[in-house]
Amino acid sequence: MSTRTHMPVGQEAIEVKGWIGAHKYLLLRRASQLFFLVLFLLGPWFGIWIVQGTLAGSLTLGVLPLTDPLVLLQSVVAGHWPELTALIGGLIVLVVYALIGGRVYCSWVCPINPVTDAAHWLHRKLDLPKGWQPKRGTRLWILATVLIVSGLTGVIAWELINPITMLHRGLIFGAGFVWAMIVAIFFFDLFVSRHGWCGHLCPVGAFYGLIGSKAMLRVSAHNRAVCDDCMDCFAVCPENHVISPALRGKTGTTPLILSPDCTNCGRCIDVCAVDVFKFTHRFDDQVAAPFDPVPAPERRAARPT
Amino acid sequence: MSGVGSPLSPQRRRFLQDSARAAGGCVAAGSMLAWLARDARALPAEALRPPGALPEQNFLSACIRCGLCVRDCPYDTLKLAELGVDAVATGTPYFTARDVPCEMCDDIPCVAACPTGALDPSLDNIDDADMGVAVLVDQENCLNFLGLRCDVCYRVCPVIDEAITLETAHNTRSGHHALFLPTVHGDRCTGCGMCEKSCVLPEAAIKVLPTRLARGSSADHYRKGWEEKAAKGAPVVEGIIDLPDRLPGPGTDNLVTPGGFAPEYNLPGAGQ
Numbered sequence: 001m002s003t004r005t006h007m008p009v010g011q012e013a014i015e016v017k018g019w020i021g022a023h024k025y026l027l028l029r030r031a032s033q034l035f036f037l038v039l040f041l042l043g044p045w046f047g048i049w050i051v052q053g054t055l056a057g058s059l060t061l062g063v064l065p066l067t068d069p070l071v072l073l074q075s076v077v078a079g080h081w082p083e084l085t086a087l088i089g090g091l092i093v094l095v096v097y098a099l100i101g102g103r104v105y106c107s108w109v110c111p112i113n114p115v116t117d118a119a120h121w122l123h124r125k126l127d128l129p130k131g132w133q134p135k136r137g138t139r140l141w142i143l144a145t146v147l148i149v150s151g152l153t154g155v156i157a158w159e160l161i162n163p164i165t166m167l168h169r170g171l172i173f174g175a176g177f178v179w180a181m182i183v184a185i186f187f188f189d190l191f192v193s194r195h196g197w198c199g200h201l202c203p204v205g206a207f208y209g210l211i212g213s214k215a216m217l218r219v220s221a222h223n224r225a226v227c228d229d230c231m232d233c234f235a236v237c238p239e240n241h242v243i244s245p246a247l248r249g250k251t252g253t254t255p256l257i258l259s260p261d262c263t264n265c266g267r268c269i270d271v272c273a274v275d276v277f278k279f280t281h282r283f284d285d286q287v288a289a290p291f292d293p294v295p296a297p298e299r300r301a302a303r304p305t
Numbered sequence: 306m307s308g309v310g311s312p313l314s315p316q317r318r319r320f321l322q323d324s325a326r327a328a329g330g331c332v333a334a335g336s337m338l339a340w341l342a343r344d345a346r347a348l349p350a351e352a353l354r355p356p357g358a359l360p361e362q363n364f365l366s367a368c369i370r371c372g373l374c375v376r377d378c379p380y381d382t383l384k385l386a387e388l389g390v391d392a393v394a395t396g397t398p399y400f401t402a403r404d405v406p407c408e409m410c411d412d413i414p415c416v417a418a419c420p421t422g423a424l425d426p427s428l429d430n431i432d433d434a435d436m437g438v439a440v441l442v443d444q445e446n447c448l449n450f451l452g453l454r455c456d457v458c459y460r461v462c463p464v465i466d467e468a469i470t471l472e473t474a475h476n477t478r479s480g481h482h483a484l485f486l487p488t489v490h491g492d493r494c495t496g497c498g499m500c501e502k503s504c505v506l507p508e509a510a511i512k513v514l515p516t517r518l519a520r521g522s523s524a525d526h527y528r529k530g531w532e533e534k535a536a537k538g539a540p541v542v543e544g545i546i547d548l549p550d551r552l553p554g555p556g557t558d559n560l561v562t563p564g565g566f567a568p569e570y571n572l573p574g575a576g577q
Contacts, residue, residue: 054372059420078365080363086421141331155346159370160394166395
């Protein structure tokens, strides 16, 4: 594994951009996660009721309803047609994430993300084997299973075990044994399966991925010509199969990361010392011309053709 | 490409294997989830749902466990079930009458807060709520049943004299006092739990139970003769046979002995 890179992940970026610069989006993301959590906690902890409820359903400033569309979908499949408030709330969430990228929820809002990120960080530090790697489609199978079970049992099935809403609700209303579930996910991601939960199993992520499959906000490897193959972006990316098509694409192919699996977390932008990546919209498929007048050598082919 | 599509192609075999594996895994995981879902429906008897809650089966398809009803409950009655702590489906709202009963707010804020209709918005009068039914479960320890005048459950009832009445009965123990028996009328009781909360005994003698446990049901074809008769204003069956009363002495309509049935022996204590 040590041959993968010649330096610790992100080392070059820190040297070039400084620690803050090399962790800009990570810090922003943690701030965002904290912001949404604090928003929900201000009421119960300090009596400042800006937002009531949980991630499953909330009311902001007494007027703005928001509802998790996946919970709502399970509810409909289970045989209950929700009241208008919940439907409007679900629609708002749906439209927003359809525009900014479904899995923005995963990396910028979801309270489980810091847990699995921590597991992944430790996983990298300990240089552990990646372990069980189920197929990419597994979470879609699980999503389908959840909907089928909801339909058959008439119960919103995923909410019986959904660690996202459980952790969130636990922090706001009282935790019970939710911590055990969080510890289980941490160790699952650490020892059993790298990126296992968020990257392979979680049906909520799968659902939001489907919502955002045509999202406007995308990461582009617009500067891919200057890539020096340090592999740091692959090391930090929670869904690293999304990078190759954009970064290693042949001339003429889009530099945009269009895979709905991309969570728009921006870590690839952070760790890249030569600024290959940037946030842009999905119609901006320009590739920057190499600034070096001497053309870079042809990249080695990944495997013999 | 030559192998693709033919029954022996490795791609096809691999696709079928992968699909079978995924489907098998999903059936196993789905079965576990379904088992959990079944388990979730077992609501403990002492856990009461908020006013307007749909029947438990429908409730679990409608409640998204957001907690907005809990937030808008002004008396901290409602709680969200915590994982592994309360035996209620995790994250769903409930209350325990003996801890904090429902105060039966006129504006029913919990129902107004529910975004999904798991708490039925058509409930506009809290007196029509059906959270459960109070049952005087322990007549042996109820002070009123012992002939004392506790009456607390009756006094605190928000629907006093309708949901709980005091029915008098003879106190056979003392021989010359009355018993004032707290009597719940299930169709008027909302299940708010004020009576259970207020019961002065260490363990309440009156408890709110889910309606499914608290009540029996009358068969559809049963008719109460006295009600039918009152509704009609006349006997239900025309020209009903007047059966003999078989009373001793004159004044009887005993057809066999029109003058009265005179026993051959003197009944003890009769006449004389």
